[in-house]
Amino acid sequence: MSIGIAQQLGPSEGLGPIGLHVRKIIEERIVTNVFRPGERLSENDLAELLGVSRQPIREALIRLTEAGLVRVMPQRATIVTRISVARVNSARFLRAAVERAVVREAALQAKPHHIAQMRALIREQTTAIREGDHARFLALDDDLHRAFAVSMAHEGVWRTLQNVKLQMDRVRYLSLPDATPASRLIRQHAAIVDAIAARDPDAAEAMMQKHLEELLSSLPRLVARLPEYFDSSDVA
Amino acid sequence: MSIGIAQQLGPSEGLGPIGLHVRKIIEERIVTNVFRPGERLSENDLAELLGVSRQPIREALIRLTEAGLVRVMPQRATIVTRISVARVNSARFLRAAVERAVVREAALQAKPHHIAQMRALIREQTTAIREGDHARFLALDDDLHRAFAVSMAHEGVWRTLQNVKLQMDRVRYLSLPDATPASRLIRQHAAIVDAIAARDPDAAEAMMQKHLEELLSSLPRLVARLPEYFDSSDVA
DNA sequence: ATGGTCAATCTAGCCGACTAGTATGGGAGA
DNA sequence: TCTCCCATACTAGTCGGCTAGATTGACCAT
Numbered sequence: 001m002s003i004g005i006a007q008q009l010g011p012s013e014g015l016g017p018i019g020l021h022v023r024k025i026i027e028e029r030i031v032t033n034v035f036r037p038g039e040r041l042s043e044n045d046l047a048e049l050l051g052v053s054r055q056p057i058r059e060a061l062i063r064l065t066e067a068g069l070v071r072v073m074p075q076r077a078t079i080v081t082r083i084s085v086a087r088v089n090s091a092r093f094l095r096a097a098v099e100r101a102v103v104r105e106a107a108l109q110a111k112p113h114h115i116a117q118m119r120a121l122i123r124e125q126t127t128a129i130r131e132g133d134h135a136r137f138l139a140l141d142d143d144l145h146r147a148f149a150v151s152m153a154h155e156g157v158w159r160t161l162q163n164v165k166l167q168m169d170r171v172r173y174l175s176l177p178d179a180t181p182a183s184r185l186i187r188q189h190a191a192i193v194d195a196i197a198a199r200d201p202d203a204a205e206a207m208m209q210k211h212l213e214e215l216l217s218s219l220p221r222l223v224a225r226l227p228e229y230f231d232s233s234d235v236a
Numbered sequence: 237m238s239i240g241i242a243q244q245l246g247p248s249e250g251l252g253p254i255g256l257h258v259r260k261i262i263e264e265r266i267v268t269n270v271f272r273p274g275e276r277l278s279e280n281d282l283a284e285l286l287g288v289s290r291q292p293i294r295e296a297l298i299r300l301t302e303a304g305l306v307r308v309m310p311q312r313a314t315i316v317t318r319i320s321v322a323r324v325n326s327a328r329f330l331r332a333a334v335e336r337a338v339v340r341e342a343a344l345q346a347k348p349h350h351i352a353q354m355r356a357l358i359r360e361q362t363t364a365i366r367e368g369d370h371a372r373f374l375a376l377d378d379d380l381h382r383a384f385a386v387s388m389a390h391e392g393v394w395r396t397l398q399n400v401k402l403q404m405d406r407v408r409y410l411s412l413p414d415a416t417p418a419s420r421l422i423r424q425h426a427a428i429v430d431a432i433a434a435r436d437p438d439a440a441e442a443m444m445q446k447h448l449e450e451l452l453s454s455l456p457r458l459v460a461r462l463p464e465y466f467d468s469s470d471v472a
Numbered sequence: 473a474t475g476g477t478c479a480a481t482c483t484a485g486c487c488g489a490c491t492a493g494t495a496t497g498g499g500a501g502a
Numbered sequence: 503t504c505t506c507c508c509a510t511a512c513t514a515g516t517c518g519g520c521t522a523g524a525t526t527g528a529c530c531a532t
Contacts, residue, residue: 017310017485019298043514053487058514059298062255066302074253075493075514090392093341094334101333156326164396253515279484289517294484311484311523 018052019059025050026060030069030080031169037082037229041070067163069170082231083170085223088216091167096212098161099145103204105152107196114151118144118193122186129182137182138172144189151196168215174226175218185211254288255295261286262296266305266316267405273318273465277306303399305406318467319406321459324452327403332448334397335381339440341388343432350387354380354429358422365418373418374408380425387432404451410462411454421447 026046029035043061047054061078064070068087072078106114121144128136149158172179188211195204223230262282265271279297283290297314300306304323308314342350357380364372385394408415424447431440459466 019485042512044512054514055486058295059485062295062298063302066299072514073494076495077513087392090390090396093337093390094393094396097334097337098330101329101336105329154326154329156323157330160326160330160400255515278482280482290484291516291518295515297484308484309524311482312525313483 017056017059019056019063022046022050022052022056023060023063026064027067027069027166030064031166032173033170035080037080039080041078041080043078067166069166083167083229084231085219087231088167088171088219091164092212092216095161095164095168096209098157099148099208099212100205102148102152102154102157103192103196103208104201105154106148107199107201107204109153110151110196114147115193115197118147118151118196121147122189122193125182125186125189129186134176134182141185148192148196171216171219171222174222174229175216178218178221180214180217185214188214253292253295255292255299258282258286258288258292259296259299262300263303263305263402266300267402268409269406271316273316275316277314277316279314303402305402319403319465320467321455323467324403324407324455327400328448328452331397331400331404332445334393335384335444335448336441338384338388338390338393339428339432339444340437341390342384343435343437343440345389346387346432350383351429351433354383354387354432357383358425358429361418361422361425365422370412370418377421384428384432407452407455407458410458410465411452414454414457416450416453421450424450 026035026041035041041061043054043057046057050057061070061072065072069081070078071081121140125137125140125144128134128140146155146158149155188207192204192207192211195201195207262271262277271277277297279290279293282293286293297306297308301308305317306314307317357376361373361376361380364370364376382391382394385391424443428440428443428447431437431443
């Protein structure tokens, strides 16, 4: 563990099972590249770092294994998975297929108040960018995509996509320096909502596809620039 | 625990971590309705039943929680989730969106040897039905759907769908008595593969949609017949 | 008979210790 | 110098026990 900051969990912090809290902490550190691809995550070290026993740590690591952020090699080590280009592309394929279907259905079913809320979220995103608050921008991104699913009465679909999205989020975070400008992403969001409001499923679907493709546009450059973060075994 | 059969895990059975083995056992019993919706799954009882300590049991239950087959109420109980009609429909929506996109792409990319393998799997299904081997039929079903994903070079997509599919499988198992006849499902499979072989993405997509819709055709009857297995809180 | 309280008994959460399995590094032998 | 072997020091897996929290039901006061 190369992180020196010992962020202890305060007493009774979280109010739920510690394991869930630990999972969120580790997940966030992996997505934001604090724990780097390939890095070893010793259960003992994590336990000491967070001030709990190994049990909640193990629980968190099991959940992260299911999400594909971590890989356990029994009796040997637990490591942060390297980013697999094949896996990221599969994640994009899956997410694109689902979100296309979502906005298509949203174009048919969304009620006016749903559309109003989508527009409100886009306005908030504009504000967040003007204030340079990137974290808030990304959170609102989530909210908007969830709003699409809610507007067609299948919020569960969005929830299921979360683990898939994680794979893309890792890339997205690394891309931050040379990513698609936020203003462009906001225009795409607006175009999708406009298509939904206009009851135009084809346009909504097409815009969503384009939007999701652009999110990973810098992936090839990343692989070239940071090869040690990527899984060299995949055929790409 | 109302199950009297004490199926102990043999020594060194499984060869991997016991927790993974336990997960498979419990998962199968839930899907096949041995552990019924709403039933309490006490960690202590499961540990005694399977002849291991509570630790591997907990590990398995955590994984099953992620899959949505189990719900943990801290300090109170762990129960088999009741089947949520809303959740099953969301699962179908998601799976249909993805598998439509998969066969569409397969129609463009599948190589001859992929198509040959799909046809072989369908023949095996025919054999399995003739011999009355339903379990084998369902396993081959999985293999075929995986083959679709493999033929477009995104096996990862299929793997991600597994947990989603579990929600549908529970319904499917309960439907067995009055489900769509297997011969009809096989004809649909054949039609999908024919469309892929004919490089006709639209036809493949349409057939897949119809196929997935039929799998749950008996859901309304099930809810009426076995209301205690279903989550009454969802709006349906 | 009814309402409220508290002890007994459950649960899952959490912990410390031990085990089995794996890498590693140093030393003996060639 | 090189190779092999083994002691050592790790790892995650597993276990039994304890704890905090929740339910239950008997008992008591009214």
